Amino acid sequence: MRLSKNQLVNLAVQIASIGAIILVWQLLVEFKVVSTLLLSPPTVVFPHFWSLLSYVSGDANVPFGFEQTLAIIALAVIIVVVIGTFLGFLIGSIRFVRNVMEEYIVAVYALPKITLIPFFWLLFGVSLNYRLGFGVLNGVFPLVIVTMYAAGGVDPALMKMAKSIGASRRERLFKVFLPSMVPSLMSGIRIGFVTTFSAVVTAEMFVGHTGIGFLARDFTNNFQTAELYGVVLATIIVAVTVNLMLLGIEKYLTRWKSLSLI
Amino acid sequence: MTVRVRISQLIVLAAFVAGWQLITYFKLVSRFILPGPYLVGVTFVEMLGAKGFAEIPRGIYPQLMITLGEIGGAIALGTAVALPLGFAIGMKRRVSDIYEPIVYLLYAIPGIVLYPVIYLVFGIGAPSKILYGAFLATWLITISTIAGLRQINPQYFRLAKSLKLSNMSAMFKVIVPAAAPSIISGFRLGLAHAIVGVIAGEIIASNTGLGYVIVYSSELLDLNLTYSVILLVLLIGFVLVEISRLIERRFLAHAA
Numbered sequence: 001m002r003l004s005k006n007q008l009v010n011l012a013v014q015i016a017s018i019g020a021i022i023l024v025w026q027l028l029v030e031f032k033v034v035s036t037l038l039l040s041p042p043t044v045v046f047p048h049f050w051s052l053l054s055y056v057s058g059d060a061n062v063p064f065g066f067e068q069t070l071a072i073i074a075l076a077v078i079i080v081v082v083i084g085t086f087l088g089f090l091i092g093s094i095r096f097v098r099n100v101m102e103e104y105i106v107a108v109y110a111l112p113k114i115t116l117i118p119f120f121w122l123l124f125g126v127s128l129n130y131r132l133g134f135g136v137l138n139g140v141f142p143l144v145i146v147t148m149y150a151a152g153g154v155d156p157a158l159m160k161m162a163k164s165i166g167a168s169r170r171e172r173l174f175k176v177f178l179p180s181m182v183p184s185l186m187s188g189i190r191i192g193f194v195t196t197f198s199a200v201v202t203a204e205m206f207v208g209h210t211g212i213g214f215l216a217r218d219f220t221n222n223f224q225t226a227e228l229y230g231v232v233l234a235t236i237i238v239a240v241t242v243n244l245m246l247l248g249i250e251k252y253l254t255r256w257k258s259l260s261l262i
Numbered sequence: 263m264t265v266r267v268r269i270s271q272l273i274v275l276a277a278f279v280a281g282w283q284l285i286t287y288f289k290l291v292s293r294f295i296l297p298g299p300y301l302v303g304v305t306f307v308e309m310l311g312a313k314g315f316a317e318i319p320r321g322i323y324p325q326l327m328i329t330l331g332e333i334g335g336a337i338a339l340g341t342a343v344a345l346p347l348g349f350a351i352g353m354k355r356r357v358s359d360i361y362e363p364i365v366y367l368l369y370a371i372p373g374i375v376l377y378p379v380i381y382l383v384f385g386i387g388a389p390s391k392i393l394y395g396a397f398l399a400t401w402l403i404t405i406s407t408i409a410g411l412r413q414i415n416p417q418y419f420r421l422a423k424s425l426k427l428s429n430m431s432a433m434f435k436v437i438v439p440a441a442a443p444s445i446i447s448g449f450r451l452g453l454a455h456a457i458v459g460v461i462a463g464e465i466i467a468s469n470t471g472l473g474y475v476i477v478y479s480s481e482l483l484d485l486n487l488t489y490s491v492i493l494l495v496l497l498i499g500f501v502l503v504e505i506s507r508l509i510e511r512r513f514l515a516h517a518a
Contacts, residue, residue: 010360017364038383100270110454110503112461115473115492118480122295190370198372205374205466212375217466220378228378235375243370 040226048230053237066231069200069211070238072128076135076196081189084140088147098152105148109141113199117206126208134203139196146188150181179256186250190243197239297486305486306493317487318475326494329460329471332388333502336395336456341449344400348407348445353437355412362408369401373459377466386467395459399452406448410441446513450506457499472498 022042028034029041052066091101117134124130154177162176204213212235219228279299285291286298305313314322351361377394384390418440422432464473472495479487 013360014364099267100274104274107500111496111499112458114458114462114465115476115495117465118476118488119296194370194372198374201372202374202462216375216378220382228382232375232379236371239372240367240370243367
């Protein structure tokens with residue numbers, strides 16, 4: 001992919017802005033505007049952050065399972081995508097079912113499902129299933145909603161045109177119907193990923209003794225500020241990287257969009 | 263909506279409650295994990311009366327007011343940050359090309375990981391809940407403000423210019439009304455996230471509010487009470503989001 005001059009300038013300004021924020025962060029501590037008890041400078045946080053990330057690639061210096069959380073999230077997202085698209089497709093492609101269920105699903109999506117944490121905890125105990133179950137419950141709704149709307153919202157004109165130029169049933173499904181759902185599905189997966197990520201970490205923060213959520217809570221309670229910011233930074237980097245990768249996949253899968261006639 | 267749809271919706275709801283009752287009746291799940299809907303319903307009514315004062319520290323209504331106050335503070339703060347930010351980024355194409363992707367990435371951060379930082383700095387009182395709720399709400403409102411501004415028909419700007427409107431009146435007579443539908447739907451999503459943030463904050467680290475009462479009663483294994491409070495929180499969330507949906511509909515009708 002070639003970047004135009006304009007895009008290069010934009011990228012440079014974006015990187016400079018993020019750099020400026022890191023600089024301000026360092027200066028805030030350097031000039032003692034904020035106590036190091038509350039905010040560790042980037043130079044101190046970076047080693048902790050790096051040891052967490054390198055642990056993921058096998059260097060076992062940091063206990064408590066940063067990578068365990070990531071594995072649970074990966075599993076939860078797979079379950080969420082499978083269940084969510086299946087249910088969304090089922091509900092969205094039958095008009096009557098969609099009319100009945102739409103309001104319920106949208107309402108439940110907006111509700112604070114975190115209130116159900118005690119239920120999950122009591123049901124599963126402090127186990128992997130507890131985090132997995134709670135993550136799936138939270139992540140599945142965005143996907144159901146997005147798939148539901150995408151399945152119901154495929155442009156009938158497109159389907160008609162495909163039929164009139166003689167596309168078989170199979171071709172219409174795989175070459176028109178599914179590709180036209182891809183953009184909304186991918187954004188659903190991105191939202192589902194963030195929601196699942198948050199939910200799993202929330203579950204760990206509430207109860208348990210491993211994982212990102214536990215680490216963050218424990219470091220806070222012990223005033224291990226530098227370690228805390230290390231965890232936060234590592235989490236943000238992982239989440240943002242996965243998001244960018246999903247965006248890249250989305251761009252690749254929807255490259256036909258740039259061929260639009262307009 | 264046809265009558266058939268409405269009736270089917272009621273049947274789905276009834277089936278949900280009946281399924282819940284059957285699960286507990288046949289003890290598929292222990293009543294120390296999930297009490298039945300009948301018991302929860304009875305406790306819910308009791309909780310709004312005498313039980314709410316006797317068995318909940320400070321009483322149910324003060325706790326309710328604390329939570330509502332925090333939600334109000336969170337959405338107000340979130341909006342107060344998001345609108346100026348959204349307008350600053352969204353008004354100029356060049357600026358939004360640069361900073362819109364960054365705002366999207368900020369939204370992609372699982373906010374919960376920042377909550378320990380917030381309560382490290384601000385303690386476990388109301389400010390940390392307000393701040394966390396505001397943080398979750400603000401990116402959605404910012405994104406929808408930017409989106410609302412970017413999709414304004416460029417002709418409108420030209421029209422405002424040829425009518426020689428001042429910057430001020432172009433802003434409030436043309437730009438804000440044109441972007442309003444998107445901003446308001448962002449506000450509704452932001453409200454839902456603010457509620458989630460406040461309750462999450464109360465559940466994870468707090469000594470006041472409905473989220474705290476949920477944790478408190480579940481630790482005492484008074485699960486009838488736990489589920490009654492959960493029901494109350496869900497009702498609050500539902501009512502607030504429905505209210506904002508009504509407001510949205512009014513504005514959208516105006517825009518149409």
